Amino acid sequence: MESKPLVVVGAGAAGTAAAIEAARAGVQVTLIDENPISTAMMGLNVPQFFGRRYTDAMQDTSLTLEMVTSANDALSEAQEAGVDVRLGTCVWGAFANTETSRVLDGPQLGLSDGVRSWLMKYDRLIVAAGARDLGIPFAGWDLTGSMGANGAYSLMSRYDALSSRRIVVLGSGSLGLNTAIMALDRGIEVPAVVDVSPIVQGDEALLAQLRHRGVALYTSHTVREAIGTDGEVESVVLVEIDKHCEPISGSEKVISADTVCLAIGLVPNVELLSLLGCELHFKSELGGHVPNHDNRMRTSVANVFVAGDVAGFHDGMTLDIEFARSRGRLAGIAAAQSLGAIDEEDAVARMSDLRPADSTPTEVHTNWRRWLKSLVNCGGPDIFVCQCEEVTFADLIETRPPRYLGWESDPMSRRSVKTLLEDGPVNPNQVKRLTRAGTGECQGRLCREQVSMLLAEESGAGLADIPLMSYRPPLRPLPLKVMWPHEETEQVRSDWPKWFSPTSQVLG
Amino acid sequence: MPLGSADVVVIGAGVSGLASAYYLAKAGKDVAVVEKGFVGGEASGRNGGMISERVDEPPMIPMAVESLKIWPTLDDELGYPTEFTHQGRLQVAVSEEEMGDLFSERDEALRRGLSVEQLDPSEVLDLIPGITGRTLGGLFFANGGHANPQRSVQAFAWAFQDLGGRIYQHTAVTGMTVADSRVSSVETTAGPIETDLVVAAAGPQTGLLAEMVGAHVPVAPARVEIIATAPLDPLFNIAIVGNGLYGRQAARGNLLFGGGPHEWTDVGLTTDPNKTNTPLIRNIARRLAELLPGVADVPVIRSWAGVVEQAPDYLPIIDRLDNPSNYVVVTASAHGFGISPATGKAVSELVLSGQSSIDIGALGLDRFSEVGGDWREERGWIPVPHRS
Numbered sequence: 001m002e003s004k005p006l007v008v009v010g011a012g013a014a015g016t017a018a019a020i021e022a023a024r025a026g027v028q029v030t031l032i033d034e035n036p037i038s039t040a041m042m043g044l045n046v047p048q049f050f051g052r053r054y055t056d057a058m059q060d061t062s063l064t065l066e067m068v069t070s071a072n073d074a075l076s077e078a079q080e081a082g083v084d085v086r087l088g089t090c091v092w093g094a095f096a097n098t099e100t101s102r103v104l105d106g107p108q109l110g111l112s113d114g115v116r117s118w119l120m121k122y123d124r125l126i127v128a129a130g131a132r133d134l135g136i137p138f139a140g141w142d143l144t145g146s147m148g149a150n151g152a153y154s155l156m157s158r159y160d161a162l163s164s165r166r167i168v169v170l171g172s173g174s175l176g177l178n179t180a181i182m183a184l185d186r187g188i189e190v191p192a193v194v195d196v197s198p199i200v201q202g203d204e205a206l207l208a209q210l211r212h213r214g215v216a217l218y219t220s221h222t223v224r225e226a227i228g229t230d231g232e233v234e235s236v237v238l239v240e241i242d243k244h245c246e247p248i249s250g251s252e253k254v255i256s257a258d259t260v261c262l263a264i265g266l267v268p269n270v271e272l273l274s275l276l277g278c279e280l281h282f283k284s285e286l287g288g289h290v291p292n293h294d295n296r297m298r299t300s301v302a303n304v305f306v307a308g309d310v311a312g313f314h315d316g317m318t319l320d321i322e323f324a325r326s327r328g329r330l331a332g333i334a335a336a337q338s339l340g341a342i343d344e345e346d347a348v349a350r351m352s353d354l355r356p357a358d359s360t361p362t363e364v365h366t367n368w369r370r371w372l373k374s375l376v377n378c379g380g381p382d383i384f385v386c387q388c389e390e391v392t393f394a395d396l397i398e399t400r401p402p403r404y405l406g407w408e409s410d411p412m413s414r415r416s417v418k419t420l421l422e423d424g425p426v427n428p429n430q431v432k433r434l435t436r437a438g439t440g441e442c443q444g445r446l447c448r449e450q451v452s453m454l455l456a457e458e459s460g461a462g463l464a465d466i467p468l469m470s471y472r473p474p475l476r477p478l479p480l481k482v483m484w485p486h487e488e489t490e491q492v493r494s495d496w497p498k499w500f501s502p503t504s505q506v507l508g
Numbered sequence: 509m510p511l512g513s514a515d516v517v518v519i520g521a522g523v524s525g526l527a528s529a530y531y532l533a534k535a536g537k538d539v540a541v542v543e544k545g546f547v548g549g550e551a552s553g554r555n556g557g558m559i560s561e562r563v564d565e566p567p568m569i570p571m572a573v574e575s576l577k578i579w580p581t582l583d584d585e586l587g588y589p590t591e592f593t594h595q596g597r598l599q600v601a602v603s604e605e606e607m608g609d610l611f612s613e614r615d616e617a618l619r620r621g622l623s624v625e626q627l628d629p630s631e632v633l634d635l636i637p638g639i640t641g642r643t644l645g646g647l648f649f650a651n652g653g654h655a656n657p658q659r660s661v662q663a664f665a666w667a668f669q670d671l672g673g674r675i676y677q678h679t680a681v682t683g684m685t686v687a688d689s690r691v692s693s694v695e696t697t698a699g700p701i702e703t704d705l706v707v708a709a710a711g712p713q714t715g716l717l718a719e720m721v722g723a724h725v726p727v728a729p730a731r732v733e734i735i736a737t738a739p740l741d742p743l744f745n746i747a748i749v750g751n752g753l754y755g756r757q758a759a760r761g762n763l764l765f766g767g768g769p770h771e772w773t774d775v776g777l778t779t780d781p782n783k784t785n786t787p788l789i790r791n792i793a794r795r796l797a798e799l800l801p802g803v804a805d806v807p808v809i810r811s812w813a814g815v816v817e818q819a820p821d822y823l824p825i826i827d828r829l830d831n832p833s834n835y836v837v838v839t840a841s842a843h844g845f846g847i848s849p850a851t852g853k854a855v856s857e858l859v860l861s862g863q864s865s866i867d868i869g870a871l872g873l874d875r876f877s878e879v880g881g882d883w884r885e886e887r888g889w890i891p892v893p894h895r896s
């Protein structure tokens with residue numbers, strides 16, 4: 001098995017900065033990034049909400065590899081600094097010993113290039129896995145062309161392969177405004193930016209720019225539905241809402257567009273950290289569950305560091321890529337110091353020009369919950385909260401068994417999230433088992449936050465009190481033949497036991 | 509809010525405890541179930557869902573056969589869906605060793621007068637299109653099937669509540685008061701409950717609880733793993749065992765397969781054990797792709813682990829203690845899901861009359877009279893030491 005002193009996961013601004021800094025401090029660094037992503041993965045909306053809105057160029061894997069490399073100058077800088085850069089490689093698992101699992105001879109990652117999978121041990125790990133799109137449901141959000149801001153950003157900036165011509169952007173934070181500007185810069189029309197709040201949320205300068213370029217801003221509005229034939233978005237119906245988030249009838253506006261982009265917020269990608277048992281806490285200002293870390297980006301698991309959006313994302317960071325870079329450098333220096341590549345004095349010197357955060361983030365879930373409420377008010381009880389498993393808002397709240405069971409009974413119809421609450425605080429894992437919300441092919445990426453918000457709404461609990469829906473490996477949908485361990489030894493094969501046969505202690 | 513008293517306190521809201529609670533409540537008992545986590549949060553919501561006559565473990569056959577009479581009636585009985593399906597169980601042999609197991613189980617079934625059919629490779633292929641060409645033969649048990657563990661355990665819980673039963677979730681048992689050879693009260697993190705009778709169905713923690721009342725219930729906890737693929741169109745509805753795996757296609761279409769080595773572990777009395785997955789899930793994936801080569805392109809989207817317990821002879825324990833005399837022990841040795849309806853019935857009868865109408869003679873504690881306090885160490889059924 002490969003074994004590396006320092007593995008950095010994610011080659012975004014933070015990850016590349018961390019890798020370069022650690023390499024310059026003399027550490028042998030392996031930098032892993034899953035881009036270019038296969039269309040098979042993209043089609044499942046993994047890891048972002050791509051909404052199948054990409055051009056055929058995505059099929060050409062040598063081209064996409066070239067695009068990813070050329071779109072990211074820091075990658076060549078990393079290579080020059082001696083970093084071993086592995087692109088097109090996803091991290092789908094992280095394994096470390098726990099109280100009940102002690103057989104590993106060191107923590108290790110599960111990796112795959114889409115053809116095969118393997119394991120890689122590490123001494124230190126820097127997780128710079130970024131953030132992912134927040135999913136919020138509206139009628140038609142399962143059509144091709146309904147997508148998320150990070151999905152759109154990735155297709156535009158990495159691949160130049162966003163196939164949209166006219167995008168309606170949902171969310172007027174800097175994330176939404178920036179998405180609109182990026183699209184305009186690529187010749188894509190942006191007929192509308194929409195927000196449920198009565199005022200625009202994002203940066204003034206961006207707003208002025210959009211106004212100047214003729215983009216209409218709809219505040220106190222939400223989406224009634226995205227309409228499409230042949231499974232593709234053709235128009236988007238907006239509607240004005242009152243202060244209770246109820247749609248005002250007669251205020252509908254039909255806007256022709258082939259894409260509707262959810263740019264309401266991003267959620268830190270804590271999945272690997274969760275697998276590794278890093279302590280997480282809920283912080284609305286930072287987008288949800290985020291890792292506890294010290295002032296050198298070290299998590300509660302001593303050999304795991306974090307950097308960038310995964311440590312917490314807020315709207316101001318959209319405008320301030322330098323901040324992510326500086327956190328990456330900090331993590332890189334700290335990891336190098338902890339490996340003994342540099343001494344403390346040297347580390348402090350290398351950190352001296354790092355600047356602290358310059359904006360104070362604010363709580364986001366009031367706005368997210370407003371969006372959700374308005375969309376449920378407009379879409380009604382039958383909108384899909386979980387697209388993959390077709391679980392509607394009503395199914396979730398009433399803990400209905402999936403429709404394919406065709407089950408109805410009086411006792412069942414009396415059960416709901418409300419009755420579950422009588423037995424104790426609700427747990428999204430329990431609701432997931434009953435309704436199947438979150439068990440689909442996108443691995444719960446598009447519905448986790450909604451499920452938590454709906455449970456908080458229904459139970460009157462604070463969002464911080466709703467446990468995190470669990471993450472399980474593989475963190476990417478991995479075909480059996482890819483997960484297949486080619487290196488499986490003869491001994492593993494011959495020692496494979498029947499269910500609890502006497503000799504069957506676990507593989508060492 | 510004080511928990512008050514109950515005719516029967518059941519410790520553990522797994523499928524064994526809840527099935528017992530259900531039948532006791534149905535018989536008119538005031539039952540309180542105390543659970544440190546939530547309903548089915550441990551093995552009962554994490555298992556493979558396989559249900560069979562247990563020809564592989566002959567002492568369990570009476571329980572298993574009785575259960576298979578109850579399973580088909582459960583949805584109506586409880587009022588909630590279990591996803592039980594009764595299409596049989598197929599044992600596939602892909603090695604000489606598995607072929608050997610096949611013959612011995614066939615002979616056992618025939619001796620017991622159970623329905624069994626030996627299949628040649630082409631007949632196996634007819635039942636499971638796409639099964640590996642390496643198949644040497646099969647054994648088909650018509651009386652077998654599978655159900656959805658999470659839905660089933662919740663069905664027992666809800667039906668029990670519908671009869672007036674109480675479930676205290678997030679409440680752990682921490683002690684017991686024994687006087688005059690009887691447990692008089694169960695101490696919990698939410699205060700004491702006075703009771704006439706205790707049913708200890710706490711899975712891996714059952715041994716720790718028994719120690720509190722001075723009894724020796726030898727069980728060793730172990731962690732096991734399982735994987736789930738993305739949903740597929742219906743391929744088969746039969747429960748399958750073969751190539752070192754067991755599994756099924758769920759009603760939704762996902763393939764759920766587990767098997768392979770377990771890991772011995774220890775558990776705390778009131779804490780939830782880690783349900784960690786290891787790289788073993790890759791080996792399981794490989795064996796599944798070998799067994800069903802046609803699905804090799806299907807993605808695995810999830811895996812999970814569960815902690816079960818094992819008695820020295822790999823069989824369940826269902827018994828009422830002599831001392832304290834109002835204490836019933838129920839532990840399943842990792843076979844508890846399929847037999848749960850019979851477990852519930854047998855336990856309720858033990859409580860109500862001291863006698864079970866189902867033959868549980870082989871499942872009593874007296875069979876361990878020779879098992880000493882350090883049996884786990886002797887056998888090596890203990891966790892490996894922590895590495896650095």
Ligand SMILES: Cc1cc2nc3c(=O)[nH]c(=O)nc-3n(C[C@H](O)[C@H](O)[C@H](O)COP(=O)(O)OP(=O)(O)OC[C@H]3O[C@@H](n4cnc5c(N)ncnc54)[C@H](O)[C@@H]3O)c2cc1C
Binds near residue numbers: 680711
């Ligand atoms: C991966 C896997 C696959 C399996 N496959 C199958 C299969 O296909 N067929 C089959 O028949 N069986 C199978 N099993 C075994 C089966 O799941 C178990 O035997 C069965 O669920 C045991 O049920 P139980 O109620 O006895 O125990 P559990 O489900 O373990 O429930 C015990 C409960 O007691 C609670 N508890 C413990 N201590 C305390 C305390 N101090 N206070 C309060 N509560 C406490 C626990 O939280 C737990 O909820 C499998 C198990 C696993 C993990």
